[in-house]
Amino acid sequence: MTSRETTRAIAAGAAATVAMSAFALLGAGVADAAPATITWDSGSSRYIRDISNTTPAVGDTITVKTRFERTSWVDEYIYNVKDRHHSCLTYVPGSAKMSGGSDYPVENPEVNADEAYVRASWGSTDWVVRSRPGFWDAPTFSVSYKVGANCPRGTALTTGMDYGGSLGSGNFGDKGPSITIGTNPGTTDSTTTLNPVTGATVGKATTLTAKVNPANAGGTVTFKDGGTFIGAAQVGSDGTATAAWTPATAGERTVTAYYSGKDTVDASSDQKAVTVAPAGSTGGTGSLGSLLGGFGSSK
Structure with a gap:
């Protein structure tokens, strides 16, 4: 791609006008949408992140925009x-720009x-x-996703x-805004419970176990270490799904079990905080989630 560095003189106050307009544009023409925006600074960089609809339904398409500004x-x-999203959202081909x-x-x-x-x-x-005087450039990266039927509800x-970038990197993988998919009419609620994870150690396989209710719902459970995929397993007739996890590094982790939902049963998820011990540790570290009661199951 050729250089898109655009030079343009702007009148006083134009930057503020542009900053305010993005949110309004996202909501235009979208019935019952709930757009949201978040702005934060890091050093002399400012970021404005917008989501066109934070309460979508299954099958809806949402657009996420991140604008970059400077304050020096x-x-x-x-x-x-790198735009980060929940795994139940599917990228719309051709939407990244x-x-x-x-x-x-x-x-x-x-x-x-x-x-x-x-x-x-x-x-x-x-x-x-x-x-700076006479020049203002604030490029915006945008991408669209379709909401999948396997998204946890509520x-x-x-x-x-x-x-x-040229001044370093920024890691804001959970900055937001968040989105919440509502429960579909005519469906049954589900709950997913991830068992406390004990004895997690670098290089040692640990079995993750999740229990889905109703037990005979079917579907799959996907396990993740933060945003890293661990594995996926079919839900058995007793509502149980398991996966083997071999941590690569020591430290605090958040392990999540996502239940896909199936037919008329809604998706759900649960997560636990886990402390992973270094390789060769004899004492073994337990689950921080088990000490604190975890985060509980969620719809």
Whole structure:
């Protein structure tokens, strides 16, 4: 792609006008949508992240936008952006694009369904972020997702983004906004309970066990270590699903079990905080979740 560094003189106050307009544009023409926006600063970088609908239904399409701004006169170039989402959201082909005056589609974004992200990258000078007298550039990365039937209902699903640029990197994988899929009419609620995880040690296989109620619902349970895919298993006739987990690094973890839902049974999930001991540890560390009671099951 050729350089998209766009120089444009702006009148006083135009930056504020643009910053306020994105939220309004996202909600335009979408019936019963609940758009949301979040803004945060890190050093002299400012990020504005919008989601077109934070309470979608299964089958709906939502659009996520992240705008990059500067609060100092030092320019920054964006090299890559990784948009993070829940694994039940499916990337809409052709929707990834960077905008700066005009829209520039990303031809071949990296779509990782297991780790649930869409990543785009550009040349080192393609996209500049700047805010100095006479010049203001705030490129926006956007991507769309379709809400799947396997999305847990009634629980906040985190979103976020990571990026790399000329001034370093930013890791905001759970910054938000979150989305919540409502329970579908005519369906049965489900609950998923992840058993406390004890004795987790680097290099040692540990069995993860989740219990789904109603027990005969069928479907699958996907296990994750944070955003990293561990494995997926069919739910047995007794409502149990298991997967083997061999942690690669020591430290605090959040392990999650996502139940897919099936037919007229809604999806659900549960998570536990786990402390993973270093390799060769003799004492073994228990589950922080078991000490604190975990996070409980959630719809």
